Amino acid sequence: MKIFIIGGTGLVGSYLLPGLIANNHEVYALSRTERKIEKINKLGAYGILGDIRNPQSFKNDLPPELDAIILLAMPGIQPGRRMTKKRKAALRRETNDFFRHSMDLAIQYDVPIILPGGTSYRTEKNETADETWPILRVGITEIGSDTDEMVNTAIKTNNPKIIQLIFGKIYGNGGLFRFIYTMMEKGRGKILGKGDNYVPNIHAGDAAKALIKAIEKMPVGEKFIIADDMPVTQEDFTVYMAELMNKKRPGKIPGFIIRLILGKDFYEVTRMNCRVSNEKAKKVLGWHPQYPSYKEGLRDVIKEMKENKNYFDR
Numbered sequence: 001m002k003i004f005i006i007g008g009t010g011l012v013g014s015y016l017l018p019g020l021i022a023n024n025h026e027v028y029a030l031s032r033t034e035r036k037i038e039k040i041n042k043l044g045a046y047g048i049l050g051d052i053r054n055p056q057s058f059k060n061d062l063p064p065e066l067d068a069i070i071l072l073a074m075p076g077i078q079p080g081r082r083m084t085k086k087r088k089a090a091l092r093r094e095t096n097d098f099f100r101h102s103m104d105l106a107i108q109y110d111v112p113i114i115l116p117g118g119t120s121y122r123t124e125k126n127e128t129a130d131e132t133w134p135i136l137r138v139g140i141t142e143i144g145s146d147t148d149e150m151v152n153t154a155i156k157t158n159n160p161k162i163i164q165l166i167f168g169k170i171y172g173n174g175g176l177f178r179f180i181y182t183m184m185e186k187g188r189g190k191i192l193g194k195g196d197n198y199v200p201n202i203h204a205g206d207a208a209k210a211l212i213k214a215i216e217k218m219p220v221g222e223k224f225i226i227a228d229d230m231p232v233t234q235e236d237f238t239v240y241m242a243e244l245m246n247k248k249r250p251g252k253i254p255g256f257i258i259r260l261i262l263g264k265d266f267y268e269v270t271r272m273n274c275r276v277s278n279e280k281a282k283k284v285l286g287w288h289p290q291y292p293s294y295k296e297g298l299r300d301v302i303k304e305m306k307e308n309k310n311y312f313d314r
């Protein structure tokens with residue numbers, strides 16, 4: 001299949017591109033930088049130079065026909081920096097542009113598009129959320145509020161044809177996870193707040209494998225939660241990561257300090273408690289995570305990160 005990826009040089013993209021090429025797909029990947037275009041070409045895909053906020057700048061470089069589009073681009077959130085109202089509004093506009101322009105391309109090419117989402121559900125005690133649960137937008141996740149409506153309208157009208165993969169927190173060699181790794185490396189890893197809240201996780205390689213299954217099965221109009229099998233609290237994940245990196249047990253930053261330094265938007269997200277079910281993805285997509293729990297996944301990722309940076313960041 002001829003597949004156009006928007007955001008193929010990010011954390012998930014760096015696992016996805018080689019996977020699609022290995023499965024004999026013809027891959028076109030968008031990037032804003034010449035250096036990454038060269039890297040895309042070296043992998044055996046076709047680099048397309050441009051910005052999704054201005055599709056006219058690259059449309060002529062795309063082939064006349066495509067079979068599918070995947071959106072993975074994410075606006076540049078700077079972790080560790082205070083989120084102001086102005087910055088949040090800009091991120092929301094940017095996210096909307098990414099979705100709108102990508103979906104417009106899918107309509108023009110008359111092809112299905114796979115869109116990303118996040119497991120922004122709030123569960124209590126032993127509750128487990130599935131795809132029928134409402135997405136709860138709080139704090140920084142509000143930057144995606146408008147895209148929920150775009151996705152639901154597209155599902156209703158079948159225009160464009162969409163599939164949505166709703167990812168847990170993605171860990172792997174690159175992206176935002178590199179920031180968490182670097183902080184831990186410096187001995188500055190921290191548990192945010194009490195740390196007793198559950199957060200769904202997924203290894204970036206398993207997220208990429210789910211995308212490949214979705215491309216090959218193409219269950220149009222469906223949403224799938226992509227997270228591993230084992231619920232874990234923020235504290236257990238962070239402490240285990242410190243152990244793997246031979247660092248001392250990370251301390252806790254009280255909630256009011258997080259709120260003071262990083263702002264309300266980050267604070268609210270750090271308190272979210274969420275357990276999810278990945279049964280639908282297993283049943284319909286035939287997807288099974290190579291890393292069913294963070295235990296094996298994190299061990300391999302830390303090893304990989306120690307040895308080398310992400311292919312696109314080197």
Ligand SMILES: NC(=O)c1ccc[n+]([C@@H]2O[C@H](COP(=O)([O-])OP(=O)(O)OC[C@H]3O[C@@H](n4cnc5c(N)ncnc54)[C@H](OP(=O)(O)O)[C@@H]3O)[C@@H](O)[C@H]2O)c1
Binds near residue numbers: 033050170
């Ligand atoms: N990371 C998580 O924990 C998480 C959780 C849930 C959902 N998600 C979603 O999953 C998707 C993949 O996440 P990720 O962590 O792999 O993302 P990432 O590593 O931050 O990747 C960012 C990608 O976006 C591209 N990009 C940014 N602005 C662009 C623009 N204006 N035009 C074209 N491309 C642009 C970058 O390309 P260049 O720099 O090469 O131009 C890069 O390939 C995202 O949509 C994200 O929202 C992520």
